[in-house]
Amino acid sequence: MKYLIRIIVMSLILTIFSVLNLSIQSNVAANQLTFSVEPILPSNQVDSKVGFFNIKLNQGQSQDLVLKYTNNTKKTITVSANVASAKTNTNGVVDYNDSKIKNDVSLKYDLSNLVEIPKAVVLDAGQSKNVSVHVKMPNEAFRGIIAGGLTFNDSAKDKQNQSSKSSGLSIKNIYSFQIGLLMRQTTSSAYTDAQIQDNGLKLNQVTAGQQNYRNVVYANLQNPLSVYVNQMVVNAQITRRGSSAVLYSAIKGGMQMAPNTNFDFPITLGNGVKMKPGNYHLKLVAYSLNDNKGLFKTNIINDKIQSFKYRWVFEKNFTISGQESRQYNKSDVTIKKNNGLLWILLCAIILLLVALLLLILLLKRRRDDQEVDIEEEVRDLNNELTTIIRTVTMKEYKKLIKSGKRVRIIEDK
Known part of the structure; x- marks a missing residue:
């Protein structure tokens, strides 16, 4: 029976997705240029x-x-x-x-x-x-x-x-x-290879930021020349300043830069990784223009050795402030958030329960120490029952009751 129900549910889900898919395709078809x-x-x-x-x-x-x-x-x-x-x-x-x-x-x-x-x-x-x-x-x-x-x-x-x-x-x-x-104005080369190598790419500021509500570090790359930077590959690594251990890295190929433009190359920290304040160091190597005779070789893309005509190497220190890390960690959708209000409410409830327990214990202790006048039946020297009146604490009174003595309270003090 359970197996049959499972089949029916799956069939309904598939039907719903099929309808949605047809609906979306119909809209796309209707929205052509x-x-x-x-x-x-x-x-x-x-x-x-x-x-x-x-x-x-x-x-x-x-x-x-x-x-x-x-x-x-x-x-x-x-x-x-x-x-x-x-x-x-x-x-x-x-x-x-x-x-x-x-x-x-x-x-x-x-x-x-x-x-x-x-x-x-x-x-x-x-x-x-x-x-x-x-x-x-x-x-x-x-x-x-x-x-x-x-x-x-x-x-x-x-x-x-x-x-x-x-x-x-x-x-x-x-x-x-x-x-x-x-x-x-001319179809001849605008710059020599040496000019492109020396001035074809620049690294500007390195800053903390977010892309699609995920923590990243942006390395702003600039092409200040009036030519395209084609078949561009970038390998970026971030370490703590003074350390060689790589914390974050990004490798991307198949890029292109338009003449006289800049863009922020994103280095993602990873899903669920919190941004931490501190002093960091970026090393970024960029390659451009596939050329079998190129002097610069790398295998960072698919472990396949490629030769490039141009290469630029940049190193830059940067700092992430505490305010930046708190701001971006708060809005990163991949980081599990601690609900501060829930924790405050939970702590308040715990403190209230502890205070209530202490109050109960205190009242109980005060009650046990309270004195009362009781009547108690005891046997005299002739072994006959007689009633006496005396003052005891509530704690002693409870012990008398527990031991089977015939007593009763006649007055609370």
Whole structure:
């Protein structure tokens, strides 16, 4: 019987998950992009095999690029557009979206100041339309790449997705479309290998923090040059200052940094590990650009030896304060929290019980020492029963009763 009940329960659970899965898939299918945007690559395109703009312009030169907008629905839509310089996020991934990440101090030219694009384009049902995007190269000589992207959204559809609710599930998906835009004045190498090796990567501050409500230490890495840092691998280790024992470490490969950007590389402490205040030391080694002839070899990724063209080694001391550790430990979702109020309540109850027990013992003792007048039957010299009156303590009275004596209290003192 128990086995049959177990089968029925499991079947119900599987059915529920199947329904949820179908519901989610239906919503995803219904929320596909309502439009497409295709770049019409110009004659000054550096690489015609890619699906984004990568153009060469002389200093001060302007150009109108062309985008083909297409409405994939049977109703009128409005496609909005934004321009942003490329950033690097905490996953070591280049972000071409209209990101909230701040510009790096080394960024000289923000792409949003060099590009003019219609903020909104109205498309009738099934309509395709060519839209001009005006770009302008700075008036001074510039080496390297000005990198960024164009982001497109169907604002009405996004608003609908944010507010839609189905079967108790709230679907809040914003579907956007990005096209990269790279601008340069020359296709030759912007920097020598020596310049990249000396200045291609910097380590800024090292700080305590949190990622997804989990304790981490952030090592801020900066690319101050106007070129990409490609095929990037980082190996970071943290020790107590003056000790060689590794407390925390992180290894990650397959990363990329956009030109003139920085990002916080996270070194996780581990689930359930409390952050402790103190003085620490970070050693971080970064590699870039796979090259069979590269001088720098490492096997930290999958124990497979790889050769890289560039390597940077950084060491830095940092401190975690008591206030920081308490703050982050409190909000780390993997750390079991001690309920302070519960402990206070429990201690109060224990103290109350102890006080009550002591009070009972004290009252009992006082009662035992209390004197009373009793009548007691005793035999005289002639062996005849006679009654006498005398004063005893309650403790003595109880002993008399227990021994079988015939006594009674006639007056409490």
